[in-house]
Amino acid sequence: MPKQKLVLIGNGMAGIRALEEILKLKPDGFDIVVFGSEPYPNYNRIQLSKVLQGDTTVSDITLNEWQWYEDNNIRLYPGETVTKLDKKKQIVHTDKNKEEAYDFLIIATGSNPFMLPLPGADLEGVTAFRDIKDCELMIDYSKKYKKAAVIGGGLLGLEAARGLLNLGMEVDVIHIADYLMERQLDRDAGILLQKELEKQGMNFLLEKSTAQITGKDHVTGLLFKDGSRIKADLVVMAVGIKPNVALAQASGIPVNRGIVVNDFMETEIPNIFAVGECAEHRQMVYGLVAPLYEQGKALAKRICGVNDKGYHGSVLSTQLKVSGVDVFSTGKINEDEETKSIKMYDDWNGVYKKVLVEEGKIAGSVLFGNTKEGTKLLSLIKKGATIEEYLEAGQTEETGVDFVASMPDDELICGCNGVSKGTIVEAIKGQGLTTLEEVKGCTNASRSCGTCKALVSDLLQYTLGDEYSADQKETVCGCTTLSRDEVIAEIKAKGLTHVREVMNVLGWKKEEGCSKCKPALNYYLGMIYPSDYVDEKESRFVNERLHANIQKNGTFSVVPRMYGGVTNSSDLRKIAEVADKYEVGLIKLTGGQRIDLLGVKKEDLPNIWADLDMPSGHAYAKGLRTVKTCVGANFCRFGTQDSIGMGIDLEKKFEGLNTPHKVKMGVSACPRNCAEGGIKDVGVLGLDGNWEIHVGGNGGTELRKADLLSKVKTEEEVIEWVGAFLQLYRESANYLERTSAWVERVGLDHVKEVLANKATRDELNERMDETLAAIQEPWSEAIKNKTLLKELYEKVNVPTGSN
Numbered sequence: 001m002p003k004q005k006l007v008l009i010g011n012g013m014a015g016i017r018a019l020e021e022i023l024k025l026k027p028d029g030f031d032i033v034v035f036g037s038e039p040y041p042n043y044n045r046i047q048l049s050k051v052l053q054g055d056t057t058v059s060d061i062t063l064n065e066w067q068w069y070e071d072n073n074i075r076l077y078p079g080e081t082v083t084k085l086d087k088k089k090q091i092v093h094t095d096k097n098k099e100e101a102y103d104f105l106i107i108a109t110g111s112n113p114f115m116l117p118l119p120g121a122d123l124e125g126v127t128a129f130r131d132i133k134d135c136e137l138m139i140d141y142s143k144k145y146k147k148a149a150v151i152g153g154g155l156l157g158l159e160a161a162r163g164l165l166n167l168g169m170e171v172d173v174i175h176i177a178d179y180l181m182e183r184q185l186d187r188d189a190g191i192l193l194q195k196e197l198e199k200q201g202m203n204f205l206l207e208k209s210t211a212q213i214t215g216k217d218h219v220t221g222l223l224f225k226d227g228s229r230i231k232a233d234l235v236v237m238a239v240g241i242k243p244n245v246a247l248a249q250a251s252g253i254p255v256n257r258g259i260v261v262n263d264f265m266e267t268e269i270p271n272i273f274a275v276g277e278c279a280e281h282r283q284m285v286y287g288l289v290a291p292l293y294e295q296g297k298a299l300a301k302r303i304c305g306v307n308d309k310g311y312h313g314s315v316l317s318t319q320l321k322v323s324g325v326d327v328f329s330t331g332k333i334n335e336d337e338e339t340k341s342i343k344m345y346d347d348w349n350g351v352y353k354k355v356l357v358e359e360g361k362i363a364g365s366v367l368f369g370n371t372k373e374g375t376k377l378l379s380l381i382k383k384g385a386t387i388e389e390y391l392e393a394g395q396t397e398e399t400g401v402d403f404v405a406s407m408p409d410d411e412l413i414c415g416c417n418g419v420s421k422g423t424i425v426e427a428i429k430g431q432g433l434t435t436l437e438e439v440k441g442c443t444n445a446s447r448s449c450g451t452c453k454a455l456v457s458d459l460l461q462y463t464l465g466d467e468y469s470a471d472q473k474e475t476v477c478g479c480t481t482l483s484r485d486e487v488i489a490e491i492k493a494k495g496l497t498h499v500r501e502v503m504n505v506l507g508w509k510k511e512e513g514c515s516k517c518k519p520a521l522n523y524y525l526g527m528i529y530p531s532d533y534v535d536e537k538e539s540r541f542v543n544e545r546l547h548a549n550i551q552k553n554g555t556f557s558v559v560p561r562m563y564g565g566v567t568n569s570s571d572l573r574k575i576a577e578v579a580d581k582y583e584v585g586l587i588k589l590t591g592g593q594r595i596d597l598l599g600v601k602k603e604d605l606p607n608i609w610a611d612l613d614m615p616s617g618h619a620y621a622k623g624l625r626t627v628k629t630c631v632g633a634n635f636c637r638f639g640t641q642d643s644i645g646m647g648i649d650l651e652k653k654f655e656g657l658n659t660p661h662k663v664k665m666g667v668s669a670c671p672r673n674c675a676e677g678g679i680k681d682v683g684v685l686g687l688d689g690n691w692e693i694h695v696g697g698n699g700g701t702e703l704r705k706a707d708l709l710s711k712v713k714t715e716e717e718v719i720e721w722v723g724a725f726l727q728l729y730r731e732s733a734n735y736l737e738r739t740s741a742w743v744e745r746v747g748l749d750h751v752k753e754v755l756a757n758k759a760t761r762d763e764l765n766e767r768m769d770e771t772l773a774a775i776q777e778p779w780s781e782a783i784k785n786k787t788l789l790k791e792l793y794e795k796v797n798v799p800t801g802s803n
């Protein structure tokens with residue numbers, strides 16, 4: 001019987017968490033399709049504040065890699081928006097003219113930032129702070145401009161303001177109320193917060209109402225209703241959010257503020273659910289992840305037919321993610337006729353605590369300066385605990401291991417994900433966890449805002465005692481407690497030969513591994529057994545499995561190899577013909593001097609490769625990409641050597657080589673370095689009749705200038721040194737570690753010392769040659785393999801001439 005089709009609209013935090021819960025209950029229960037307007041896999045929106053503050057990068061906040069979708073047979077359409085929904089026929093339509101029928105539909109379209117409809121709101125330099133695009137725009141602006149104004153002194157506005165300060169801008173925060181975060185804090189805490197943030201360099205304009213954003217094309221400032229003005233080159237609006245309900249509304253699904261749902265997240269329309277910030281449950285719309293995750297659990301149980309009492313609403317708690325400021329609030333924050341409060345105010349040390357009591361029970365709390373008790377108070381409120389229970393438990397001043405030891409098992413450690421101390425301790429003991437990453441992988445604790453990380457570390461220390469090492473070794477991933485070196489040593493000692501076998505024998509916690517360890521193990525096995533290991537395609541990242549880079553609209557790019565960046569009229573003709581025949585969207589020259597055919601349909605890939613009859617340029621590979629060359633001595637009046645010839649020889653020699661991460665090379669024939677060897681993994685430079693070999697350069701986000709490794713005379717010596725260097729890197733780097741990071745980690749002196757020995761270089765080159773001898777050209781291999789064509793490239797006619 002065919003599986004029921006489940007379509008999810010919205011590839012954000014709530015929708016994907018609901019899918020994860022569904023997959024836990026029925027791993028193979030549905031045929032799943034996801035549409036997401038943003039061109040990324042599901043990422044941690046919460047961490048955008050940390051990206052702006054410079055504590056992490058966009059590439060590190062992905063929650064579910066592309067591979068996760070592949071592994072779970074989820075068809076993801078990134079960068080594609082659902083524009084229409086036909087609830088009678090049970091079909092959704094997209095902005096790319098796709099139609100998808102569903103048996104069950106989940107709407108998880110989140111919120112839109114609320115943009116004040118002020119004159120000038122459409123000027124260049126005015127932005128919201130909601131997604132990666134906004135974050136990148138602010139980072140970009142900070143490089144060009146000096147003065148930023150943030151409208152809104154709530155959680156988002158203050159986190160944005162801290163980020164902009166870190167980026168070197170002067171920041172004014174304009175707030176409509178008379179104290180900061182008035183929705184989350186009482187006046188006393190708000191004033192303490194303001195003092196602390198002023199010390200950090202923020203400037204506040206309170207009780208200010210903006211009348212206009214001034215400027216002609218680009219913003220130049222703000223004009224307030226009281227007639228005063230400030231200058232600004234960048235204006236960030238952070239004045240709240242609006243549930244994104246337009247699609248539901250237009251489709252006749254009942255909407256109030258949000259899409260109205262019952263306790264099982266069902267809308268009034270059969271088979272249509274809503275979850276996350278777009279949903280309204282018992283007249284409440286939420287804007288924090290903890291309740292959205294609770295909703296996801298209830299939804300998953302309903303859709304999988306598991307009996308449950310459903311979702312009954314959430315007690316909220318918030319923490320501001322600004323370093324140096326500890327502020328927490330939960331439940332009620334202000335006194336009224338029904339409440340009494342216990343207060344402690346230490347103006348000298350800037351510590352404030354208030355616990356509100358209603359009908360004898362704890363109803364809410366505001367903490368400033370010391371927020372250790374935050375999760376305890378949240379747990380007590382959730383349980384409906386009395387004030388006596390709180391007072392009897394004692395207000396501990398303890399910290400660290402003693403503090404977590406004193407917590408009861410049911411106390412919450414991670415508010416975002418609802419994970420208690422008991423659950424974490426049980427997972428550490430039951431599954432032999434030793435690192436924060438493993439606890440995160442198994443329990444979800446610390447997977448969202450990350451403020452509970454210190455408590456989770458304390459719990460690890462408390463549970464493991466002497467076995468715990470704060471200076472934790474880096475494990476391959478959360479599925480194992482072994483490091484890369486330990487795994488490699490075990491593979492060699494036990495003669496393990498397959499990815500699954502490694503996982504079984506070495507006691508992997510997740511039988512099937514994850515998207516981090518599978519490609520890593522596949523690489524390590526290939527590196528250890530170059531002649532015998534049969535590459536496991538299913539363990540590779542999707543781009544490497546398909547031998548083409550997937551683009552944001554789901555099409556692919558084709559980059560044929562052009563040794564040394566040199567081409568000829570016959571290859572150019574073939575490329576032009578192929579581009580016409582397959583209606584290629586864009587032909588573009590790459591930074592590595594290659595031709596990129598973009599916008600190719602997956603099913604056309606094998607036919608294009610067959611028509612091109614050129615080798616793969618490996619533009620998708622964790623391997624040798626390109627050798628860029630300058631024109632050199634044959635044409636350039638400054639050139640002293642044949643850089644093109646040298647580049648072609650290097651590229652022909654190392655073509656198809658798998659490496660821990662991508663490897664780029666550049667060869668120039670004089671110190672002007674036109675092939676930019678100074679920012680390549682390997683840069684070869686002609687100088688006074690010698691060749692200099694530079695290594696460990698990187699022109700990407702982690703910009704690094706290459707270091708001089710050695711100076712040699714002949715082309716043969718260049719090949720010998722480069723071969724030895726690459727093999728040393730292959731054998732000792734972590735998978736996904738670029739040469740730049742590896743050279744930094746192990747030290748240039750170490751690399752030089754190892755390679756200085758000719759006998760060692762020869763040994764490394766012997767192993768390199770064995771590896772190179774086993775390499776096969778992937779495109780011609782793929783078009784010969786009918787099973788592979790059927791499995792990987794749907795709707796393909798086997799190209800003529802293949803067997």
Ligand SMILES: Cc1cc2nc3c(=O)[nH]c(=O)nc-3n(C[C@H](O)[C@H](O)[C@H](O)COP(=O)(O)OP(=O)(O)OC[C@H]3O[C@@H](n4cnc5c(N)ncnc54)[C@H](O)[C@@H]3O)c2cc1C
Pocket residue numbers: 009010011012013014015035036037038045046047048049080081082083108109110111129130131156244247275276277278286287288289290292319321416449
């Ligand atoms: C900077 C920042 C910091 C934050 N910090 C915290 C924090 O510390 N703690 C906390 O609990 N919360 C925090 N939040 C709030 C939290 O991120 C949100 O509550 C959460 O992301 C909401 O999840 P969601 O899935 O409902 O919506 P979203 O994450 O917005 O996901 C909805 C997705 O659906 C897509 N979409 C919309 N319409 C369509 C359509 N028609 N077709 C296809 N796709 C569509 C959108 O593009 C979006 O990608 C923060 C938010 C921001 C912006």
Ligand SMILES: NC(=O)c1ccc[n+]([C@@H]2O[C@H](COP(=O)([O-])OP(=O)(O)OC[C@H]3O[C@@H](n4cnc5c(N)ncnc54)[C@H](O)[C@@H]3O)[C@@H](O)[C@H]2O)c1
Pocket residue numbers: 116151152153154155156157159174175176177181182183208209210238239240241286287288318319320321
């Ligand atoms: N640490 C966290 O938990 C965190 C961090 C960032 C964002 N978020 C979430 O993201 C969403 C958006 O955050 P937010 O801070 O924009 O929303 P918010 O509603 O919490 O705060 C908006 C603030 O803007 C002020 N404001 C409204 N109109 C104004 C005006 N015209 N001029 C000046 N100030 C004005 C309000 O007084 C309010 O304090 C919320 O759901 C929030 O919970 C949470």
Ligand code: SF4
Pocket residue numbers: 630631632633636637638639640643668669670671672673674675
């Ligand atoms: S690097 Fe030197 S030799 Fe090569 S093209 Fe540039 S100037 Fe000419």
Ligand code: FES
Pocket residue numbers: 413414415416417445446447448449450451452453
């Ligand atoms: S409290 Fe936010 S991730 Fe744990």
